Amino acid sequence: MSDVIAQRTLARSAPIVAMPPKLRTINLTRHFVRGGDAGLTVFQDLSVDVANLEFVAIIGPSGCGKSTFLRILNGLDQADSGTIEIDGRRVSGPGAGRAMVFQGFDLFPWRTTLENVAFGLEMQGRSKRERLDIARHYIELVGLTGFAQSYPHQLSGGMQQRVGIARALAVRPDILLMDEPFGALDLQTRDLLQDELLRIWQSDPKTVLFVTHSIEEAIYLADRIIVFSPRPARIQRDIRVPFLRPRSEELKTSAEFLAIRREIWCLLKHGVDVGGPQAAG
Amino acid sequence: MSSTTRLALRLTGLALFLLVWELVGRHLGDALMAPPSAVARELVALAEDDQARATIWQSIAPALVGFAIACAVGMPLGAVMGRSPIWNALLHPWVSTFVVTSVAAIVPILILLIGTGWWFVVAVVVLSSVWYVTLTTYQGAVRIERRWLDVGRSFGASRIRAFRTIMLPALFPYLLAGARIGLTHAIRSMVLAQLFIVSGIGGLLNEAGMDVSTARLLALLVVIMGIGLAASHGLGRVADWLAPWQRGLEPQR
Incomplete structure (x- = not known):
């Protein structure tokens, strides 16, 4: 069977x-x-x-x-x-x-959640206002509203990886x-x-x-x-x-x-x- | 330990030290070791002495210029050494050699080369502090994590963008640490250089040494300690302000 x-x-x-x-x-x-x-x-x-x-x-x-x-x-x-x-x-x-979510989260310790999520958009040369708006949207999507201004060391491992996911999603990869x-x-x-x-x-x-x-x-x-x-x-x-x-x-x-x-x-x-x-x- | 307890203990330590010093000072007499009470009177006299104050301020100027040159040279040098094995192999032996060499030993050559003017002090300051700035920056550059650079490349960062958004912030705490160590050495070597050419604070020390009283010597020592502490602490504050993410990562100072 x-x-x-x-x-x-x-x-x-x-x-x-x-x-x-x-x-x-x-x-x-x-x-x-x-x-x-x-x-x-x-x-x-x-x-x-x-x-x-x-x-x-x-x-x-x-x-x-x-x-x-x-x-x-x-x-x-x-x-x-x-x-x-x-x-x-x-x-x-x-x-x-393409966008990558890394195993070790690999967030930049000198950037807040918002700045980390906006990183990929910054590399694409988007305007500050645009990239922060998009970043806020994805921070909300991964359930981190309220932690936008936190630094990685202030977040748990699970929250850090949510940031990692939001960072990858924010560049809207296929x-x-x-x-x-x-x-x-x-x-x-x-x-x-x-x-x-x-x-x-x-x-x-x-x-x-x-x-x-x-x-x-x-x-x-x-x-x-x-x-x-x-x-x-x-x-x-x-x-x-x-x-x-x-x-x-x-x-x-x-x-x-x-x-x-x-x-x-x-x-x-x-x-x-x-x-x-x-x-x- | 709470911050109040720590402060109380520090003050107790200071008070005990002053007490022992006062007792020993009174026993030995002014000629050998002036007690803190005499030193305090001398400090007030120094503060009221316009000329001495001006001399002290003027002494600090070449130290700051030398320190600025040391940063301007040492930071890029350390960064290049940390990122390029070729440059590191070329330069590291020299940097490691100079960092363990006493600047005092180079002074005679410096005097022959540039005389005993203002720039002599600058040169001594540069030669004694630049290696610390270089090596601290080097340590930072070596420790820039590959995974951070990978994230940059993964998101299509150009070399210039990667330098500005990843390398510089990653290096930043080390640049500040290097500046702090460098500044301490700059102020120490400033006194040394001025002792050699009998000018500035070195001149004041020399003058005080001619008297039979150690009160003025010790008062000057307190001033020099104060300058060193203020500079180092001030840069620490600047570091906390410029790099707030570091505060949560470092053990408490």
Whole structure:
């Protein structure tokens, strides 16, 4: 019986053919050169298509290169070969409709919430009045009204990451890249922010790529989960998550949820067994 | 510890020190160690002496000019060393060497090079304080976090924007700390330089030393301490005002 559920719920996603996907990577390859060493292939020939407004989670063993993949998509790092296309147009470097939410929040300690959220708009050269207006809107959206004039050290970890999310949303990106955004938070805050993220995402839909360590988080949030293999990473499994939205906490104990969780868990465990100890990162 | 308790303890410490000094001073006599009561009388006399006051003010001017030059040179130097491994490799050995070298040892060469005028004091002040400004700025520049620069790049910051909105604010606390340490050294070396060429405060000290009384010497010492403390504290206040985000991060002063 569990096989039936697995077949129904874990069907591979069908390739999208009709129009160019929102984001497409073609044979993306990245090596790290280590002094004298032959170097290290982080991933090779990684080809991924992400549809417009799709919420895609990327999960994989530690050090498999999922963060590097995201950094390359953001333009912070360069691939050694392969291309990235957005709406069918090739891109390189940062900008162009992508914004990143960082794992360590990485707010500027010398800026208030308002100034941190307005940072991206400031880099775009928007007028002060315009960027503060937009920043206030997103501060309200992430539920931080009243903390606009606080400095990061006066905020809790969860609040800091709300600022990080608002900062990324404020530049109105088409694609939101999230690099283990809740990884540094305690479990309760994490659960809370997952629901908040879904609420925000439903009120302001975007294409999301969400790197995470947490299987539950991936299933709960995403439309689709890409499971990376250990380094050199390739796509081990591409899973469509069948649950309707809005989703709620009860979902996490449903049989279907647990079945997907078990499948991913087995994939990751198998990967660790085969790949041996991996460097963190 | 509450701030009232701390203040009370500080005042007690000061009172005890003055008491011991007074007792020792009365025992040893003015020629060896004037007691605080005599020093206080001398301080009043100094304050009423127009010429001495003018001399003290004029002494401070070259120290401030030297300090300004030290900041103008040391801050960019430290920042470049902190961000560029090549410049750091070229310059760091020299900076580390000069910072441990006594300026007094360079004084004879300086006198030969630029004489014993106003600019001599400036040169001594620059040479003794610039290294502290440089090294403190360097420490700050090294510590500019990569993740902050990543955020800048991620949001498409140009190099100039990244410098102005990330590097400068990140460096700022270190610039201020460097300025504070530099200013302390500037005032210390100002006295040293003026002792060598017998002018300004150094001249006053020299003059007082000729008398048999130490009261004036000690009064001048109190004045010099006061200038140093005021300068360092004043810059600290400026730092708190300019960089309010630092207040929550630093342990209480």
